[in-house]
Amino acid sequence: MVLPESEIMRYDLRIIASWIEKGSRVLDLGCGNGDLLARLTADRSVKGTGIERDKEKAAFCIARGLSVLQGDLNTEVEDYPDNSFDYVILSQTLQQVLEPATLLRSLSRIGRQVIVSFPNFSHYTIRLQLLFKGIAPKNEQLPYSWYDTPNIRVITLADFRKFAGDVGYTIVREVAINTDHHDRQGHIVRWFTNLRASYGIFAIEKTHP
Secondary structure, three states: OOOOOOHHOOHHHHHHHOOOOOOEEEEEOOOOOOHHHHHHHOOOOOOOOEOOOHHHHHHHHHHHHEEEEEHHHHHHHHHHHOEEEEEEEEEHHHOOOOOOHHHHHHHHHHHHHHEEEEEEOOHHHHHHHHHHOOOOOOOOOOOOOOOOOOOOOOHHHHHHHHHHHHHEEEEEEEEEEEEEEOOOOOEEEEHHHHHHHHOOEEEEEOOOO
């Protein structure tokens, strides 16, 4: 298996990897080239599986020796029985999901804990563009124009916290981060996170009565 170097893996993925217990069962949705799965397999001895829509990326993962299925994550997750995984990871994909509440309900059924990361739409650069230019904003984390973007949701850290409570999830861990333009290096944001963070990372569990 070809392992990624830690310095070239996305900063948010390095944080997520640090949250995963050794020997866990992990499902990585939208796993891309498999960097996170490869790192978790090598460093934390996880039993990892991935789902990736892009055929070339899925094939690349398989060539690395990873267990990855090519398909639509929204439908493929329905095939797993309850409690199949300790962690289900959805990194930088939630903003592209048509029905996030439905998907998270499925993920919490098959996984004990769901880890989600997404770009923060309330970052100060976004706010300033809306205020002074009055146009659909873009920045390094949200680089698309309104007419060609794959993102169909705009999410802020405050939005997600409220959403989690409204649909019955407990946030068990969260961190706000800022990254460079390659998303390879970054730092944790501790103050005014909804204004200053470029990404949010949340670990949630289904709230039980």
